[in-house]
Every structure is written in structure tokens, then in C-alpha cells.
Amino acid sequence: MRSQQLSLGRSFAVAFDHGEDFFTALADFCRTNQVRQGFIPVFIAGFAEAKIVGTCERLDDPQAPVWSSVYLTNVEALGGGTIAYNESAGQILPHIHVSVGLKEHSATGHTSHLLSAKVQFLTEMLLIEVAEPEMTRQQDPDLYDVPLLRFGTASGR
Numbered sequence: 001m002r003s004q005q006l007s008l009g010r011s012f013a014v015a016f017d018h019g020e021d022f023f024t025a026l027a028d029f030c031r032t033n034q035v036r037q038g039f040i041p042v043f044i045a046g047f048a049e050a051k052i053v054g055t056c057e058r059l060d061d062p063q064a065p066v067w068s069s070v071y072l073t074n075v076e077a078l079g080g081g082t083i084a085y086n087e088s089a090g091q092i093l094p095h096i097h098v099s100v101g102l103k104e105h106s107a108t109g110h111t112s113h114l115l116s117a118k119v120q121f122l123t124e125m126l127l128i129e130v131a132e133p134e135m136t137r138q139q140d141p142d143l144y145d146v147p148l149l150r151f152g153t154a155s156g157r
Contacts, residue, residue: 004151009038009129016123022047023094023116030092035127036085037135040096043125045077045117050100052112064144069115075100076107079114083127084135084149093137093147 012033016025022045030036054070081096096114101107137147 002149002151004133006133007131009131010035011129012125012127014125014127016045016119016125018119018121019048020119020123021116022114022119022123025119026094027092029127030083035083035129036092038083038127038129040079040081040083040094040125040127042078042080043123045079045098045123045125046120047072047075047077047100047117047123048120049073050075050077050098050117051115052098052100052110053115054110054112065146070110070112072100072102072110074103074120076103077101077117081114082135082149084137086136095137095147095149 010033012029012035014026014029016022050072051069052072053066053068055066055068057068059066077098077100079096079098081094084093084095085091086093097112098114099109099111101109133151136150138150139145139147
């Protein structure tokens with residue numbers, strides 16, 4: 001386990017607009033407001049379409065991460081996550097999970113890692129900036145190169 005006391009920065013309420021690409025709008029918000037790291041305790045959303053991690057295929061290695069996606073349309077979502085920063089690329093690295101319900105299928109639910117989404121009507125989010133320590137994601141070769149959240153310097157474990 002890794003833990004670190006956080007010094008919090010600013011708190012934001014963010015409302016995304018109909019038709020926006022979720023991750024593009026999030027990156028634009030972070031760039032405009034100079035947010036490099038933080039956490040998203042909760043957001044509610046309507047998505048016209050979303051891709052989440054998932055498969056219907058048999059897994060050769062059930063312990064390995066699933067890299068394929070499931071495409072869903074017309075969903076309501078509840079989610080949260082973290083934002084780290086990649087200094088060399090100059091970009092945020094969001095890690096967001098959602099639970100979504102398919103509106104026209106009795107709100108049948110799916111829960112997984114969000115890969116992409118297009119806003120339908122609204123997305124309302126709370127975003128809390130972390131002032132310090134530095135939050136990064138580093139691939140762990142012992143865990144299928146999954147990018148794990150790290151605190152402190154980019155080289156710290």
C-alpha cells in the first residue's frame with residue numbers, strides 16, 4: 001500500500017456541455033485552470049455514447065488487465081477518479097471509473113474504467129485540486145505495465 005497526506009488546492013464545480021467529448025473537455029478545463037493533479041470525488045453524467053473496459057470473450061489470463069472495450073449508448077453515469085500529470089508530455093492522466101445504466105434497457109448497469117464518452121445533455125463534476133505532493137502514473141512491469149498512481153517525485157515508488 002502507498003499513502004500520502006495531501007495538501008489540497010482549489011475546489012471546482014465543472015459543468016460540461018451537450019455534445020462535448022468528455023476527456024477533451026476535462027483536459028481543456030485543466031489546462032485553462034492550470035490543474036495538474038487532483039481527484040474527482042463524484043460526477044453525474046448523461047453520455048450519448050461511452051466506451052468502457054470490458055469483454056465478452058474468455059480471458060486467457062484472468063489476472064491480467066482487460067484492454068478491450070464495450071461500446072454503450074444513451075447512458076446515465078455516476079463516476080469518480082484521480083488526475084495525475086505527465087510532465088514530459090505536458091498532459092493530465094485521468095483515471096476514471098463509472099457505473100452506467102442503459103436507459104432503454106431497464107437501466108441495465110455496467111461498471112468499469114471509462115475510456116471515452118460524449119456528453120448528452122449534462123455532466124456535472126466536483127474536482128478537487130491537489131497542491132502537493134506531485135501525483136504521477138508509472139507503469140509497473142511486474143503488473144502487466146499497468147500505470148499506477150505514485151506520490152512525490154516522478155521516480156519515487
